Amino acid sequence: MHEVGLMRSAIDLALEQVKAQGRKKIHRIDLSVGELSGVGPDALMFAFDVVSKGTLAEGADLHLTTEPTLCYCTYCRREFHPMSWIYACPHCQHLSNDIREGKDLKLVSLEIS
């Protein structure tokens, strides 16, 4: 699986920021995991312990939040959160292919000192 690689990218990004600020330690990392990102939160947690070892992020609290999928219905011209993998608009039942959110894995914030 690719969670180890993704976690390494996340930590690299975090370390870059901390060093740019001239700080010494990361206490907390907040990541947002898109429902459609194809990333498993458990696998990310596991990868974090391995990848953060020996870095300024070792021992930090890792918080994951799920970013729900957000679709756009071209008929109703409004956004909606689909209830399943079938992206049917709750108002008109038309199926949507227009995905606005939920694909990304984002580094939201860091608590540093």
Added chain:
Amino acid sequence: MCKEGRHREEHREILHLHRSVLDKNNQAAEKNQALFYNLLAINLMSSPGAGKTTLIQKLLEQTQFRTAVIVGDLATDCDAQIIRQIGIPTIQITTGNLCHLDAESIAQATKKLDLESLDLLIIENVGNLVCPAMYHLGEDLRIVLMSVTEGENKPLKYPTLFKSADAVVISKSDLAMAVDFDREKAMAYLSQVVPQTPIFEVSARLGQGIEALQSYLAQALRAKRPSLSLST
């Protein structure tokens, strides 16, 4: 409370970033996209053994496009050898343990190709229905392949990858009867998971459905490069 002591202990602060973890890959993909300005780049994805290499072979046997292929596998260059046999320049990327191709690996591979002289670049991704979904390579079209031997419900099981597709190809259609493939069911699932996405049914072995896919690619190439003149 001892103010001084607390200060000595540490001064914590929150940094708000909101940065994509895939920023680096996305930036490399954008650079690739710029390099591909004059050609059509295809990212072909499926599970292992769905028939990507055979499909590429059939698509390119009588192509009028100047084409190159990049093939990703964990090990060996078996697939590249097959495609080279029909005279197509092919670069093999062996990823070692990596389960997908990323934009940087494509950037490295394309250094070995004369992109200016190409119409079409087909990238055969590592056989995997999960990880390649997240990694953009700078492609124009993402094509997902599912073979009839895998069953009808692949789109339901791996919606993330299917939903990232610009087109879906159902391969090995000549084997449908032998494996009790329920075509109606497959089409119903696809229309739910990927509404509005074009579906192609092909048998690379019998050459069925290949022309339709070739026309689709030709149309996409013409849309990208309107000055293109082809014999058909």
